[in-house]
Amino acid sequence: MDDKTVASAIANAVQQPKSGAPTPKGQHRRGGWLRQLLVPLLAIITALILGALVIAFTDESVFQAFGGGFGRGVGQAFSVIGRAYGAFFSGAFGNPVRIISALISGQGAQIRRAIYPLMETLRISTPYIFAGLAVALGFQGGVFNIGAEGQYFIAGLVTVFVGYAIKGLPAIVHLPLALLAGVVGGGLWGAIPGYLKAKTGAHEVINTIMLNYIAFRLAEFMLDANGLMARGDGRPVSPEIQPSAYLPQFFPNQVELRVNVGFFLALAAAALVWWLLYKTTLGYEIRTVGANPRAARYAGMSVARTIVITMALSGALAGLSASTDILGVLHYMPNAFSSGYGFDAIALALLGKSHPFGVVLASLLFGALRAGAQNMQGIAQVPVDLTSIVQGLIIVFIAAPEIIRKLYRLRQPVEGEELVTVRGWGGA
Amino acid sequence: MPPVLQLRGITKRFPGVLANDHIDLELEQGQVLALLGENGAGKSTLMNILYGLYHPDEGEIYVRGEKADIQGPSDAIKLGIGMVHQHFMLVPVLTVTENVMLGMESIRNGIVLDRAKAARRIRDISDQYGLEVDPEATVEDLPVGIQQRVEIIKLLYRNADILILDEPTAVLTPQEVMGLIAVIRSLVAQGKSVVFISHKLKEVLELSDRIVVLRRGRSVGATTPAESDERSLASMMVGRDVILEVPKGPANPGDVVLDVRDLVVKGDQNKVAVSGVSFQVRGGEIVGVAGVQGNGQTELIEALTGLRAVESGRVELGGRDVANASPRSITEDGTAHVPEDRQRDGLVLGYSVADNLILNTYYLAPIAKGLAMQEAAITDRADRLIKEYDVRTPTPLTPAGNLSGGNQQKVIVARELSRPVKLTIASQPTRGLDVGSIEYIHSQLVKKRDEGAAVIVVSAELDEVMALADRILVMYEGRIMGALDAAAATKESLGMLMAGVATE
Numbered sequence: 001m002d003d004k005t006v007a008s009a010i011a012n013a014v015q016q017p018k019s020g021a022p023t024p025k026g027q028h029r030r031g032g033w034l035r036q037l038l039v040p041l042l043a044i045i046t047a048l049i050l051g052a053l054v055i056a057f058t059d060e061s062v063f064q065a066f067g068g069g070f071g072r073g074v075g076q077a078f079s080v081i082g083r084a085y086g087a088f089f090s091g092a093f094g095n096p097v098r099i100i101s102a103l104i105s106g107q108g109a110q111i112r113r114a115i116y117p118l119m120e121t122l123r124i125s126t127p128y129i130f131a132g133l134a135v136a137l138g139f140q141g142g143v144f145n146i147g148a149e150g151q152y153f154i155a156g157l158v159t160v161f162v163g164y165a166i167k168g169l170p171a172i173v174h175l176p177l178a179l180l181a182g183v184v185g186g187g188l189w190g191a192i193p194g195y196l197k198a199k200t201g202a203h204e205v206i207n208t209i210m211l212n213y214i215a216f217r218l219a220e221f222m223l224d225a226n227g228l229m230a231r232g233d234g235r236p237v238s239p240e241i242q243p244s245a246y247l248p249q250f251f252p253n254q255v256e257l258r259v260n261v262g263f264f265l266a267l268a269a270a271a272l273v274w275w276l277l278y279k280t281t282l283g284y285e286i287r288t289v290g291a292n293p294r295a296a297r298y299a300g301m302s303v304a305r306t307i308v309i310t311m312a313l314s315g316a317l318a319g320l321s322a323s324t325d326i327l328g329v330l331h332y333m334p335n336a337f338s339s340g341y342g343f344d345a346i347a348l349a350l351l352g353k354s355h356p357f358g359v360v361l362a363s364l365l366f367g368a369l370r371a372g373a374q375n376m377q378g379i380a381q382v383p384v385d386l387t388s389i390v391q392g393l394i395i396v397f398i399a400a401p402e403i404i405r406k407l408y409r410l411r412q413p414v415e416g417e418e419l420v421t422v423r424g425w426g427g428a
Numbered sequence: 429m430p431p432v433l434q435l436r437g438i439t440k441r442f443p444g445v446l447a448n449d450h451i452d453l454e455l456e457q458g459q460v461l462a463l464l465g466e467n468g469a470g471k472s473t474l475m476n477i478l479y480g481l482y483h484p485d486e487g488e489i490y491v492r493g494e495k496a497d498i499q500g501p502s503d504a505i506k507l508g509i510g511m512v513h514q515h516f517m518l519v520p521v522l523t524v525t526e527n528v529m530l531g532m533e534s535i536r537n538g539i540v541l542d543r544a545k546a547a548r549r550i551r552d553i554s555d556q557y558g559l560e561v562d563p564e565a566t567v568e569d570l571p572v573g574i575q576q577r578v579e580i581i582k583l584l585y586r587n588a589d590i591l592i593l594d595e596p597t598a599v600l601t602p603q604e605v606m607g608l609i610a611v612i613r614s615l616v617a618q619g620k621s622v623v624f625i626s627h628k629l630k631e632v633l634e635l636s637d638r639i640v641v642l643r644r645g646r647s648v649g650a651t652t653p654a655e656s657d658e659r660s661l662a663s664m665m666v667g668r669d670v671i672l673e674v675p676k677g678p679a680n681p682g683d684v685v686l687d688v689r690d691l692v693v694k695g696d697q698n699k700v701a702v703s704g705v706s707f708q709v710r711g712g713e714i715v716g717v718a719g720v721q722g723n724g725q726t727e728l729i730e731a732l733t734g735l736r737a738v739e740s741g742r743v744e745l746g747g748r749d750v751a752n753a754s755p756r757s758i759t760e761d762g763t764a765h766v767p768e769d770r771q772r773d774g775l776v777l778g779y780s781v782a783d784n785l786i787l788n789t790y791y792l793a794p795i796a797k798g799l800a801m802q803e804a805a806i807t808d809r810a811d812r813l814i815k816e817y818d819v820r821t822p823t824p825l826t827p828a829g830n831l832s833g834g835n836q837q838k839v840i841v842a843r844e845l846s847r848p849v850k851l852t853i854a855s856q857p858t859r860g861l862d863v864g865s866i867e868y869i870h871s872q873l874v875k876k877r878d879e880g881a882a883v884i885v886v887s888a889e890l891d892e893v894m895a896l897a898d899r900i901l902v903m904y905e906g907r908i909m910g911a912l913d914a915a916a917a918t919k920e921s922l923g924m925l926m927a928g929v930a931t932e
Contacts, residue, residue, distance in 0.1 A: 279800060279801055279803075280799045280800055280801060281790055281791045281796045281799055281800075281801055282799060284783075284790050284801060285790075287779075288776055288779075288787070291776045291777075291778050291779065292772075292775075292776045292777070294772055294773050295772075295773055295774065295775060295776050295787065297735060297755060298733075298735065298755065298765070298767060298773045298774065298787075298788075299755075299787045299788040299790075300754065300755045300756030300759050300760075300788050301756075
């Protein structure tokens with residue numbers, strides 16, 4: 001009885017505004033960028049505050065200080081948190097004072113050192129952007145691509161092969177070819193579960209997970225010390241790629257600044273995905289199939305074809321995340337390649353509300369978190385794993401925005417503004 | 429004696445909407461109060477407040493003269509208030525007894541369900557009010573009309589004596605409506621009080637003791653059947669004079685546009701849903717398909733529009749066999765389709781009105797040039813159609829899900845009827861819509877007919893089929909039970925055919 005009445009209450013509450021009287025003018029205007037960003041921003045701040053508590057309560061010196069009185073304990077806690085987050089922020093963005101004074105001094109070496117953290121953040125963001133776009137595109141098309149990690153591996157194998165095996169090509173041919181190899185490899189690996197879903201109804205979540213394992217083991221097999229793609233010096237890594245396949249660095253000849261043109265490619269990919277989704281007939285099909293497959297069918301769209309295309313495009317984007325990493329930073333492929341980009345990508349798509357520009361912002365954040373965490377561990381001896389906690393908390397708050405709204409007493413959003421990112425398991 | 433139920437100054441606001449604006453209501457014991465109003469007039473909100481699902485912003489509720497604070501359905505049930513929702517809340521695989529017991533099971537020896545005791549009480553209630561329900565029957569085997577009675581028994585079993593029935597006749601055949609009216613009469617004769625929500629004027633006039641009309645959240649008048657008629661009630665509901673008959677001249681049938689022969693279609697359960705149906709529709713005529721829901725109409729239309737596979741038979745559209753053709757090729761051949769479930773099939777609720785208006789022409793010039801969609805052309809079309817079809821939307825960029833049902837339907841009608849078509853198929857085109865929207869959609873369908881298109885209208889509402897159609901086909905269990913000239917059809921003759929009784 002109670003469950004039923006609750007269910008009907010929810011159903012009524014959900015339906016009510018729809019069946020209500022016509023809405024007054026302007027009521028449902030899209031709520032501005034600031035309002036869209038409010039919940040994510042508060043989620044990040046809240047997660048950082050909770051992260052600070054974790055730092056304080058896992059630090060022995062804080063407990064000792066509390067032994068000497070409450071005030072001293074609190075003081076010590078703040079100093080520990082301050083040190084950790086100070087290191088964190090300077091690791092992620094650099095020290096503003098140092099950057100400015102370096103710029104004023106005009107000395108190349110000094111400038112490079114000052115902007116190193118910021119550049120490292122951009123470097124780490126690059127594969128995140130591609131992978132996040134991959135999952136976001138899938139969400140828009142109603143498919144849940146958990147296989148970005150597997151597509152990343154396959155694309156990595158293909159890219160690195162084209163990168164080292166083909167010799168004597170000019171960079172203008174070799175580099176695009178190596179990138180294209182990643183696009184095709186990742187795209188095909190993504191298209192497989194798309195095709196299975198479209199033709200047999202097999203759920204893409206299951207199939208992408210399974211294809212992930214296949215991809216992992218395939219990479220292990222190929223890159224094993226005696227594998228087909230091993231370097232041959234007993235290490236489980238691929239040969240170095242040809243310099244003609246390198247993605248150009250921002251700062252040529254500066255080995256420590258690893259940021260490269262891949263970052264611009266990632267931004268271009270975000271713009272392209274945005275254009276595709278919102279300005280083209282294919283994007284209209286993808287979004288319609290994602291939002292309401294029945295209406296898509298009614299409108300004469302081929303739902304099956306659209307799902308395959310969506311998964312292929314998603315896989316291609318995930319593939320580029322590996323290609324740019326290999327061609328721009330690593331220049332070879334190690335066996336233990338797993339970076340978790342493909343899985344973090346799901347979080348990025350959620351955080352970015354499946355919008356390409358949202359994904360870019362989320363990726364920059366994750367890049368900063370990773371870059372900052374390295375520095376924090378080095379200077380304040382706070383383990384890198386704290387970032388995982390902070391990342392996890394951010395995702396929880398984004399996935400359950402009610403927590404943030406309750407916490408900060410925000411108004412309910414007007415109905416229809418919230419983007420439903422994923423339909424449940426059985427959806428379509 | 430105070431009224432058994434009294435609402436004073438009930439006000440409920442939703443963001444941007446005043447759903448109920450100082451509504452007063454009185455229900456005397458042993459009476460039927462009809463709550464009449466268009467969709468979105470605030471009837472359901474008011475009753476949900478009474479049932480404790482919403483809390484009013486202002487106003488008071490008195491039950492049997494005492495002020496009541498209803499925080500939730502359990503409070504309402506304690507006060508003897510029960511509600512039958514439009515969509516039944518029954519577990520199909522359980523028996524009537526099990527459904528009724530659910531939530532207040534009688535227990536024997538601490539743990540054993542006492543079905544027999546509950547069944548006895550259900551039989552007593554059934555006999556007392558003439559409900560004729562078998563407590564041992566499985567709910568999914570029962571016709572809709574009987575399932576509704578199970579819902580009523582659930583309330584009576586919980587000792588409700590104020591019964592709220594939300595649009596109870598929407599799902600019933602004419603015969604079942606008669607049965608329901610008899611049941612309600614028997615309930616009030618034995619002291620129960622009933623609030624009856626409806627937008628059907630005839631039933632309200634036939635059944636109620638008092639009528640309260642709501643419009644845009646306000647109570648715009650209270651009257652009695654003796655003092656009013658359909659026309660006066662309709663104008664109160666809409667706020668202006670309403671034409672109840674569809675104004676149309678005689679049909680001018682031309683060439684055969686759609687020729688269906690021996691069509692067989694399977695339903696979702698892989699059972700034959702349409703078994704060997706043949707009919708023709710000519711240009712310039714409206715063919716109405718009547719029948720109780722679930723007798724193959726849905727599957728028939730889905731097969732005609734390419735959304736469902738045809739097992740056997742021919743479907744000729746303008747001379748071309750389109751059986752098992754793709755939805756797109758059938759659309760491009762000149763078929764407009766207003767689907768049965770507008771929210772599920774006809775719209776993407778999260779899309780703007782403008783984007784919904786191009787749902788099946790998004791790839792054609794001038795909306796698209798190659799891959800690129802043309803923003804200006806989309807906006808132009810939206811502005812034009814919104815004006816031409818009188819879609820009430822704050823802006824063309826408002827999500828379709830934020831519009832009222834009537835305006836959502838107008839979006840679909842605008843999209844479908846603005847194309848040059850030779851066949852127009854409209855399934856339940858006015859279900860759940862208000863009088864004003866119904867009037868408008870009917871006139872558009874007649875206009876399409878007069879332009880020479882063949883029109884098929886499927887409707888569960890006999891009044892609608894009779895008012896709109898030139899010829900009427902009645903479907904029963906996947907067959908066409910009979911084909912009548914609309915002029916010769918009566919409610920009774922159609923009702924018999926709908927119930928599967930062949931007439932000579």
